Amino acid sequence: MLRNQDQILSKIANNDGHGENSAFFDGWKAYDADPYHPTLNPNGVIQMGLAENQLSMDLVEEWVRNNPKASICTAEGASQFKDIAIYQDYHGLPEFRNAVARFMEKVRGNRVRFDPDRIVLSGGATGAQETLAFCLADPGDALLVPTPYYPGNDRDLTWRTGVELIPIVCDSSNDFKMTRDALETAYKKAQESNTKVKGLLLNNPSNPLGTVLDREALSMAMKFINDKNIHLICDEIYSATFFDEPGFISIAEIMQESPDSNPDLIHIVYSLSKDLGFPGFRVGILYSYNDAVVNCARKMSSFGLVSTQTQRLLAFMLSDDAFVEKFLAESAARLGARRGVLCGGLAQMGVGSLKGSAGLYCWMDLRRLLKAATFEAEMELWRVIVNDVRINVSPGASFHCSEPGWFRVCFANMDDETMRVALSRISKLVMQTNNSEAAAARKPCRRRSKLEISLSFKRMDEIMMSPHSPMTSPLVRTRT
Incomplete structure (x- = not known):
């Protein structure tokens, strides 16, 4: 066995410049080790740390089926195989x-x-x-x-x-x-x-x-x-x-x-x-x-x-101008609707998020759930979210944020039902945290009472299941 790797390999091979040993990637590893599945693994980790856009993949699949000549790996496009396969x-x-x-x-x-x-x-x-x-x-x-x-x-x-x-x-x-x-x-x-x-x-x-x-x-x-x-x-x-x-x-x-x-x-x-x-x-x-x-x-x-x-x-x-125009419009509508579901659900719990108009994620504010206004407390909360709540979100420290308590939450890489489960898990975290604070303080909370928060959860469930909820909109339905 080779003992002194640092002597026989390059500095790049031996250093940590890739940054893989960080909470940003550790959350992905937790998901990979125990991924959520609605029936095969309902207690697994839900991946909300991956900025992936899957909400309009059905439009792409439809285009591919209707345009077989575009690929050299179909009967319709095979005649161009040689010209594309060579240098x-x-x-x-x-x-x-x-x-x-x-x-x-x-x-x-x-x-x-x-x-x-x-x-x-x-x-x-x-x-x-x-x-x-x-x-x-x-x-x-x-x-x-x-x-x-x-x-x-x-x-x-x-x-x-x-x-x-x-x-x-x-x-x-x-x-x-x-x-x-x-x-x-x-x-x-x-x-x-x-x-x-x-x-x-x-x-x-x-x-x-x-x-x-x-x-x-x-x-x-x-x-x-x-x-x-x-x-x-x-x-x-x-x-x-x-x-x-x-x-x-x-x-x-x-x-x-x-x-x-x-x-x-x-x-x-x-x-x-x-x-x-x-x-x-x-x-x-x-x-x-x-x-x-x-x-x-x-x-x-x-x-x-x-x-x-x-x-x-x-x-x-x-x-294909017609496809591009349709895709861009539909994708924007679905992303907006899905973000509305996530941020609306968080708001029902009393959890804030930065107002945004783009991207595949939201910047969630959990500062009030920290035990102290430190990055150590942020990491402690993040470990609870990953290991106990079973959701991978990315802590603000991974993004060099100057303030502890912010988390990036991705919303476009999952179907509607997974989003419902994720929101339900986050609501339990907020409820438990507030209950712990109330028990420790043994006095009314100035921010919001436990009763108010409980009612918020009920309203959130009602909104998520309502036929008027963004969660039930055809704009955010994706294939699983």
């Missing part, structure tokens, strides 16, 4: 890049135009993020990132590149909105540590907040990077998941309206994993207005190409 230009199939460019335009209300020749394909947004980091920064350089932010950024942008992430601290006092003062504070902190800042990374719509950046925030970010002469990376992988006002605005639109902007500093990361619900296809897109970045990224893309079979199928699908 292709790693720039990607022209018809696919054209279709992706047009799709990105439709998602953005056709207010902007995208050049297919600036599209670089990658194995998911993960590969696109890392490729962009390699192109823009050297080991030891840094990117500024508003908190809370997606935990995968710590892996995608830093693990193999040596790039650092410096948090721009945002908090609940203004609904976690980024301010110019917070930007300047983070930038100054980097300067004081002699760290070279190469860019600002924005996730719009936000993961985990479910909010969108408005025109004012995007313009402020644009002015900031122009003043500092640093890059602006906009991760827009949730751009078609918005279902309410305010709607999504792309950085491409802001740049188009800003005559003083420097296009060489603007880069967009996109994928088809969230908007269409195809994470297994591993289709990532890097779109840059900088020629040198496009040229370098194309060379690097050979390390993570997208299957040409996948490209061909999706080129057919995304070129």
Whole structure:
């Protein structure tokens, strides 16, 4: 047996840069070890830590059945098998890049135009993020990132590149909105540590907040990077998941309206994993207005190409204007309805959540359930939720949130009945916590009485079972 692995393997092989040893991934492991099933394992862990869009998969399945020629693995498409199976230009199939460019335009209300020749394909947004980091920064350089932010950024942008992430601290006092003062504070902190800042990374719509950046925030970010002469990376992988006002605005639109902007500093990361619900296809897109970045990224893309079979199928699908229009509208309606069910159910329990208009999740506020306003107490509560309540949600600390007690809860990866069970389990947690507090205090609770909460649960059950409930709407019915 080899004893000194650290001496015979590389530093990357031995370090924890992937970030797998964290609560964010530990919750997934708990689900994998004991997954919920309504009949085979009704006491299993319900997965609410996975941002996956399954609510409109029936529309995709219907399209696939009606368009067998799109696949080379059917009798109708088999004649193209050889042409697709052999080596292709790693720039990607022209018809696919054209279709992706047009799709990105439709998602953005056709207010902007995208050049297919600036599209670089990658194995998911993960590969696109890392490729962009390699192109823009050297080991030891840094990117500024508003908190809370997606935990995968710590892996995608830093693990193999040596790039650092410096948090721009945002908090609940203004609904976690980024301010110019917070930007300047983070930038100054980097300067004081002699760290070279190469860019600002924005996730719009936000993961985990479910909010969108408005025109004012995007313009402020644009002015900031122009003043500092640093890059602006906009991760827009949730751009078609918005279902309410305010709607999504792309950085491409802001740049188009800003005559003083420097296009060489603007880069967009996109994928088809969230908007269409195809994470297994591993289709990532890097779109840059900088020629040198496009040229370098194309060379690097050979390390993570997208299957040409996948490209061909999706080129057919995304070129079907009628399907795309129907899908985008129906998906938005179903996501909005499902979020309404989750946040409405939480509200009936007296549990708050950040108001959002996009994404596959909500930012749940459990601060009042903490034993103390600390991240240790947050982790203690999270362990109860995973191990006792049997739901995997993601704690705010995993997202570098500046305040303990916030949790990301995903709602689009399950059917209606599983959502009902999940809400019922959360309601029991809230009830038990309030009962414990009441017993310990032995005096009336100023927030809400136990009777009021009990009545809320009854009202929640009535609403969930009512024919007028969003849970019974055909917009949120999915196949299991």
